[in-house]
């Protein structure tokens with residue numbers, strides 16, 4: 001099920017699972033044009049800042065107050081995970097050829 005277009009050749013060669021993997025800092029290689037893409041790194045860095053904030057805040061609140069905050073932390077994590085699917089893909093330059 002290919003639904004996401006490659007930023008190089010604009011063909012729908014990536015699946016939603018590929019897009020999810022790209023949000024975990026994986027590089028994607030297009031089946032059509034064999035060129036590489038990644039999720040937009042600046043947006044990913046902001047999202048990973050929110051992951052850290054989620055764990056620090058709700059982990060600390062769970063330590064101080066109630067273990068229910070661990071559930072809030074997990075729900076916050078899952079919500080962030082959902083939104084990582086929508087991080088746009090960026091084209092990467094081709095690997096330099098060995099001389």
Ligand SMILES: [Zn+2]
Pocket residue numbers: 006007008009010011013030031032033034035
């Ligand atoms: Zn392509």
